[in-house]
Amino acid sequence: MCRWLAYSGNPIQLETVMFNAKHSLIDQSLNSRLGHTTTNGDGFGIGWYGHPTDIPFRYRCIQPAWSDRNLREAARAVRAPLFVAHIRAATDTPSQETNCHPFRHGRWLFAHNGLVRNYPAVRRDLMIAISPELFPSIEGSTDSEVLFFLALTFGLELEPVTALERMVGFVEETGRRHGVAEPLNMTVCATDGEQIVAVRYSSERQSRSLFHNTSFRHLHQLYPDDTRIAMAGQDAFLVLSEPLADLPGWWQEIPESTAVVARGGEIERFAFEPRGAAG
Template identity: 40%
Template sequence: MCRWAAYHGTPIFLEDVISRPGHSLIAQSAHAEQCKTATNGDGFGVAWYDARPEPGLYRDVYPAWSDPNLRAVAHHVRSGLFLSHVRASTGSCISRNNCHPFAARQWCFMHNGQVGGFEGFRKHADMMIADEFYTYRKGSTDSEVLFLLAMSEGMDSDPHGALARSVARLEGLSRAQGTIPHMRLSAAFSDGHTLYAVRYSSDHIAPSVYYRYSRAREGWAVVSEPLDHEEGDWTELMPGRILTINGNGAVECDFGPADLASAA
């Protein structure tokens, strides 16, 4: 399993999430507390939005705690919307192309979880990606397939529905050709204007997601684990829910792929 953190609000330095807090994302890369593996050392990545519609992207295969360039970038780059991730591989190789976040056009996407038995039906999953988005398929992870399948399902016009349909299609493949757990998912994604986060599982174990608004920063943080043990006002996103954050605030609603998967 992996750990991730995202932010939407008044621009801040990336280090205010990635490295400065007591339980920052870099701290979680070595000592995570709410996942099966405490160490998430199979690479890292950060995507941020600024003057251009496409996100900036910095990813590498080193453990986040050992890369001084990540700390330097986080110290100098300021953004009002960014996504960051530290990886613990569930089987795919350690390579830069397999590090999250993934980016295509104005969208970026990061994921924690798994699609059960993915290696056994990876070819079938790849073939579901529309030709216009398959050019962005650079790695070998189920996470990247999920992202590009959502792009194929119409993420530009219906982000929530596109991801729900994509989760349902991959969960359906896993039920037909894969293994349990068929789907475990916590993910965050953005088009540079709105930040989305989702938590879902086909069983009773869904990867953790929390969020909170900071009046001091005038912004929202959405994380796999709270960034500071002294901050007690985090809200847990419950399984089967999707969170939408934009200039109007944060709204939760039902995610709903389970019904689509059972109907497929």
């Protein structure tokens, strides 16, 4: 049911984490160890920033990530200080390019793993709540893109964590009004090129897996000869659905109902609680 990762730090080649790691994102597209589905072959996407204030670039495709030769070339050619990559396992919506993550609006990118349960029944009510100014920018048919535009409607660009809490509260309220007991399961990433906001949350409190690296300063001490750590720099941050390597001390699991905000080498954790859309 999808795997994703987001990186910030010194500019590195995308292939470093997408192809070269032992459990790279490409490996996870064929053989996910922690995902709800083993194979994630319903398209992929990458989004990256040349500069934090720029509109991010994107490359999306409906082919399985492991079979796209152009992705290998792009991942080798692109060096970026912040990027998001996603491999998709479709649920209720078709495999098409506009349904591939990450979604983009202005400077923001958004990726999601999980689902809105019984989405066809609640879709209309969710979409009506999206700001009229934002509605024309919706391109695809996924629940994930609707979550993004709801978060934008509720203030993502000003207060990201609060906006995501309002989005979740509204989705849960809408789902339960339609008789859905556990409306939402998600790990999400939202970034504007300067910060990465990641959330692990589900209505049933059994969310999909999510990890981030321990301090890169600490990793430099543990693995002084690892060139990947040296290239990333001491303030690097990596958040992802599954660890890329089986190295002790490298990964921290993000707890259930938690938001993580990484910016300028600082990592903050917050308890994540749904709130009313106006709260």
